[in-house]
Amino acid sequence: MAYKRNIDRLPIIPADAKIHNVTCHYCIVGCGYKAYTWPLKKQGGTGPDDNIFGVDLTVQQGADTEAWYAPSMYNVVKQDGRDVHLVIKPDVECVVNSGLGSVRGARMAENRRSDVTGTQQQRLTEPLVWRYGTWQPTSWDDALDLVARVTARVIDKDNEDDLYVSMFDHGGSAGGYENTWGTGKLYFGSMKVKHCRIHNRPAYNSEVHSSRDMGVDELNYTYEDYQNTDTILLVGTNPVECQTNLFLNHMVKGMQNGAKVIVVDPRRTVTVDACEQVAGPENVMHLAISSGSDLALFNTLFTHIADQGWVDTDFIAGSTFQGDIAVAEDAAHPAALGSFEAARAACKMSLQDGAAATGLTEEQLIQAAEWIAKPHEDGSRRKCVTGYEKGIIWGNDNYRVIGALLNIGLATGNVGREGGGVCRLGGHQEGYFRPSDAHVGRPAPYIDQLIIAGGGKVHHIWANDHYKTTLNAAEFKRVYNRRSNMVKEAMDARAGATREELVDAIVGAINAGGIFSVCVDIIHSQIGQAAHVILPAVESGEMNLTSMNGERRLRLVEKYMDAPGSSQPDCIIAARLANHLERVLREDGRADYADQFMGFDWKTEEDAFMDGYHSAHPEVTYERLRDAGNNGVQEPVKGFENGQLVGTLRLYEDGVFTRHGREDGKALFCMGAWRGLQAPGKEQQKAGFRFLINNGRANLNWQNWFLDQKNEFVMDRFPVPFIQIHPDDMGDLGLKPGDMVEVYNNVGATQALVYPEPTARRNETFMIFGAPNGTQGNVINAGTNELMLPNYKQTWANIRKISDATPAAARVSYKSWEVEL
Numbered sequence: 001m002a003y004k005r006n007i008d009r010l011p012i013i014p015a016d017a018k019i020h021n022v023t024c025h026y027c028i029v030g031c032g033y034k035a036y037t038w039p040l041k042k043q044g045g046t047g048p049d050d051n052i053f054g055v056d057l058t059v060q061q062g063a064d065t066e067a068w069y070a071p072s073m074y075n076v077v078k079q080d081g082r083d084v085h086l087v088i089k090p091d092v093e094c095v096v097n098s099g100l101g102s103v104r105g106a107r108m109a110e111n112r113r114s115d116v117t118g119t120q121q122q123r124l125t126e127p128l129v130w131r132y133g134t135w136q137p138t139s140w141d142d143a144l145d146l147v148a149r150v151t152a153r154v155i156d157k158d159n160e161d162d163l164y165v166s167m168f169d170h171g172g173s174a175g176g177y178e179n180t181w182g183t184g185k186l187y188f189g190s191m192k193v194k195h196c197r198i199h200n201r202p203a204y205n206s207e208v209h210s211s212r213d214m215g216v217d218e219l220n221y222t223y224e225d226y227q228n229t230d231t232i233l234l235v236g237t238n239p240v241e242c243q244t245n246l247f248l249n250h251m252v253k254g255m256q257n258g259a260k261v262i263v264v265d266p267r268r269t270v271t272v273d274a275c276e277q278v279a280g281p282e283n284v285m286h287l288a289i290s291s292g293s294d295l296a297l298f299n300t301l302f303t304h305i306a307d308q309g310w311v312d313t314d315f316i317a318g319s320t321f322q323g324d325i326a327v328a329e330d331a332a333h334p335a336a337l338g339s340f341e342a343a344r345a346a347c348k349m350s351l352q353d354g355a356a357a358t359g360l361t362e363e364q365l366i367q368a369a370e371w372i373a374k375p376h377e378d379g380s381r382r383k384c385v386t387g388y389e390k391g392i393i394w395g396n397d398n399y400r401v402i403g404a405l406l407n408i409g410l411a412t413g414n415v416g417r418e419g420g421g422v423c424r425l426g427g428h429q430e431g432y433f434r435p436s437d438a439h440v441g442r443p444a445p446y447i448d449q450l451i452i453a454g455g456g457k458v459h460h461i462w463a464n465d466h467y468k469t470t471l472n473a474a475e476f477k478r479v480y481n482r483r484s485n486m487v488k489e490a491m492d493a494r495a496g497a498t499r500e501e502l503v504d505a506i507v508g509a510i511n512a513g514g515i516f517s518v519c520v521d522i523i524h525s526q527i528g529q530a531a532h533v534i535l536p537a538v539e540s541g542e543m544n545l546t547s548m549n550g551e552r553r554l555r556l557v558e559k560y561m562d563a564p565g566s567s568q569p570d571c572i573i574a575a576r577l578a579n580h581l582e583r584v585l586r587e588d589g590r591a592d593y594a595d596q597f598m599g600f601d602w603k604t605e606e607d608a609f610m611d612g613y614h615s616a617h618p619e620v621t622y623e624r625l626r627d628a629g630n631n632g633v634q635e636p637v638k639g640f641e642n643g644q645l646v647g648t649l650r651l652y653e654d655g656v657f658t659r660h661g662r663e664d665g666k667a668l669f670c671m672g673a674w675r676g677l678q679a680p681g682k683e684q685q686k687a688g689f690r691f692l693i694n695n696g697r698a699n700l701n702w703q704n705w706f707l708d709q710k711n712e713f714v715m716d717r718f719p720v721p722f723i724q725i726h727p728d729d730m731g732d733l734g735l736k737p738g739d740m741v742e743v744y745n746n747v748g749a750t751q752a753l754v755y756p757e758p759t760a761r762r763n764e765t766f767m768i769f770g771a772p773n774g775t776q777g778n779v780i781n782a783g784t785n786e787l788m789l790p791n792y793k794q795t796w797a798n799i800r801k802i803s804d805a806t807p808a809a810a811r812v813s814y815k816s817w818e819v820e821l
């Protein structure tokens, strides 16, 4: 058990503690927190003048008191070189979370690196270079010189195709406007790297091509829309566990105000359970569709709603494309786009066919259509807000499915209206600001497959770990280990050589099929085990960082602690790498090319912010964001009036749709008919293996466990990844709770601990993704949609027992996750 959990007292925050604005850097919701710091040798007192809360702490506080914090919200960290107490607690004034925390955000403090309390000692403190058969610590100049020299050998002014880049495109945990600009300016400004991919998918593309092509930005509402709507439609998302305070602070209020809820998910989630408890089961529909059948569902609902005349004819006439086809189906558009009537014809699906494809009853389909679109008795329009996420983004036929869902929102006039919106619920926070990526092309190159086929000579990796989180991961790791080892062996063979000799040796190994790998991370990750140079980055809180949340709320996280060792913000690492590339190219006599790497004389993250985001949004500065506090401003920022930034509550309130870049400002409908499991190899896998290996997230774990793996609270709960299985299936396989199983199929294998789940359907399991000791991605095949969107969710495999529960697994509770709220 973590030491703090046994602690019986914590220091009182003194009245004069320093206060910093913090947006939780984990999920998209971006809850407001305050970080309090004060010198180690000082403590507050119980008197109202002696503590930050200004209350008499000798008396019992009320249940909702703010004058409180939990052990997980406390740590001792360095600030300006001195030890300070740190408390990071939820901010009641923040409209996003109104003082709520979550099991992730409320542990931000305990997950900071501390030399006093010993937390997160895994954090990297200095650059490491592969030398003498292992990783050796070194200076930034030494490490970056090697990276620059090797990189410079494989790139040229008009050909950067041998440099492969994997980079985050988000805000919050890594990313942020500073860091996406730093990396973006380097790879898309100085260079035009086309062999790049994003942290969560094997290409540089959009998660929601169709929404954008239809003219609709995917984050178009404001969270309040959940509070004043008639129906909340949740598709392929599990907000209790993944967007926790959006659920608790906004969706729950909506249900309390009378909203009905429809959840589209093949499995019963804790979200379904929580909605039933809040709204009453009669106001909640769980559409437990067959895995991957969303398109059939949406096309059927669209057809029925249109046939009943429950559409918003004024909106369709005024704000959507009139005519037939606006964009034809082609290699870049997996469905044609056009008018409402054209889409109605193309998507036509009867209740009978819809029921057959989804496994639902016709009654369920009719009721869902009524809850979404049937006007009120007085004839007024029904409001419906739609939130969707990875169940369809990483699901079957991404382009058509998202298009079909948006068709319903557009047809019913629910985009750009109060109580409406068709939005991604989101993953990380957002913070994208980069030069154009048009040179990448569409469809974008499938980077993982190219690497597996021997492509790429130098690979720069920024804040992601494909070993744990990509698809076809077993094959990727096998090839990547072999290719990076070729370079390690060449380096080992030249131990003691000069820099020039070493670079020659590396380039020799690269040309023989090796890959030189540079990993920028905050810990020594799994793909980092294959890397030759490891560069330590800082996290949110160790730098100033701007990002926006799922309702486009832009905030500044103020730096409240020192970075470990010599680690640097990602934007500064990108700048120093650019500086070194410029120098090396100039030394090489390639002055023209070297000139392209100028403009990186940033000293701080604020310099990067001013050079990037601020240049396009001149009214936004750190100072103004600091003043805007944890409520920030909703993008797009329209101006600065009376000392305040002026934002935008909701997009498209004027009924003009622009995301596709069309001059007419009209939204398009998507003409994508249902076509079964679309990605290559999925139908065969489904036919060949017994169990659906549905996969995704759980409340406690954050992403690939990069911090979790050194956090006792998390590891005590799940020492290894779980797989939820119906007890009768467990019986068939001779399994007990906690047993270790191997999950295997035609592309790979992985392992997990068995967690009984009585609400699961037979032969349908759910496994947590991204764990360090059981990568679910090992059993996902390489199949993507036409635009290289991975289909992580539709995976089938067999299961066999490996061992009885290990001692760590035997201690775990296997109780139901459905708890009384």
Ligand SMILES: Nc1nc2c(c(=O)[nH]1)N[C@H]1C(S)=C(S)[C@@H](COP(=O)(O)OP(=O)(O)OC[C@H]3O[C@@H](n4cnc5c(=O)[nH]c(N)nc54)[C@H](O)[C@@H]3O)O[C@H]1N2
Residues within 6 Å of the ligand: 173, 174, 175, 199, 200, 201, 390, 394, 427, 428, 462, 463, 464, 465, 466, 469, 470, 471, 520, 521, 522, 523, 525, 537, 538, 539, 540, 570, 695, 696, 697, 702, 703, 704, 705, 706, 769, 770, 776, 777, 780, 792, 793
């Ligand atoms: N099977 C399956 N696979 C999936 C998914 C799924 O649902 N199922 N989901 C996909 C999705 S949506 C996502 S987002 C991805 C996640 O995949 P990844 O992006 O690979 O996973 P993260 O855990 O977000 O990776 C964060 C890495 O960045 C490092 N890091 C954290 N903060 C910083 C920082 O400030 N700077 C730097 N340089 N490094 C930092 C961490 O140590 C960690 O190694 O997984 C995808 N893969």
Ligand SMILES: Nc1nc2c(c(=O)[nH]1)N[C@H]1C(S)=C(S)[C@@H](COP(=O)(O)OP(=O)(O)OC[C@H]3O[C@@H](n4cnc5c(=O)[nH]c(N)nc54)[C@H](O)[C@@H]3O)O[C@H]1N2
Residues within 6 Å of the ligand: 027, 028, 104, 235, 236, 237, 238, 239, 241, 242, 243, 264, 265, 266, 267, 269, 290, 291, 292, 293, 294, 389, 390, 391, 392, 395, 396, 425, 426, 427, 428, 694, 695, 696, 697, 698, 699, 700, 701, 702, 703, 704, 793, 794
């Ligand atoms: N606790 C926690 N929260 C997180 C994260 C985390 O790691 N931990 N990661 C963040 C990130 S980066 C992301 S992208 C988001 C993801 O947030 P979500 O998308 O909400 O989470 P997932 O668990 O990936 O998938 C959501 C649901 O999709 C369902 N699903 C599977 N197949 C299908 C299908 O065919 N159709 C439909 N309709 N549904 C299907 C799954 O059963 C699952 O319940 O979460 C963010 N929040």
Ligand code: SF4
Residues within 6 Å of the ligand: 024, 025, 026, 027, 028, 029, 030, 031, 097, 100, 101, 102, 103, 104, 105, 106, 242, 243, 244, 245, 246
């Ligand atoms: S809901 Fe998301 S943003 Fe809010 S505290 Fe939890 S992890 Fe952080």
Ligand SMILES: [Mo]
Residues within 6 Å of the ligand: 200, 427, 428
């Ligand atoms: Mo994500």
